[in-house]
Amino acid sequence: GNSVTQMEGPVTLSEEAFLTINCTYTATGYPSLFWYVQYPGEGLQLLLKATKADDKGSNKGFEATYRKETTSFHLEKGSVQVSDSAVYFCALSDTGGFKTIFGAGTRLFVKA
């Protein structure tokens, strides 16, 4: 069945460092891919998404490219800030588009 695997955390970086959080998926058909973020004390919120191969989603300085050949959707940011400290979830929705499957989440700590 469909599944999402993302790198284990926690990831600890210094402010202004480069961030990569790896995400790979297994799916039939043509899923859409998402990154959700959960800040401390808040609910999950969508960070970015891509709906077809080679699409790049971007938001708040974060980017991820839908790579069908490597079944990956890695999250990147060129310069992280303390305020980026959160848990990041990679997710996919099935071809029908209504069932979202989440990875286990990666906790990011950014030190000043």
Place this chain on the structure above:
Amino acid sequence: EAGVVQSPRYKIIEKKQPVAFWCNPISGHNTLYWYRQNLGQGPELLIRYENEEAVDDSQLPKDRFSAERLKGVDSTLKIQPAELGDSAVYLCASSAEGVPNTEAFFGQGTRLTVV
């Protein structure tokens, strides 16, 4: 605009007791989801509603879990009787009707502890 509202935020109960969670989705969102998130894991879908109809409840443990969405707006999720393994965060989410691959908006969740 108000987001998805869930209550209570926290609940501690003894095993074998019943418990209920309530969700009010974003106005106009006819698709509603209940997810369970165990510690250190991502959310897992329990049930999805389109208006009043449960269109996907394949992951809902029907022996003890039940859900309803009367009038196609608010929803309740119930566990009876609760077991120790039910301790988790229960998340409600909503999205626009009939729009695949659209963003789901999540509430803050109810953290359940069964002792």
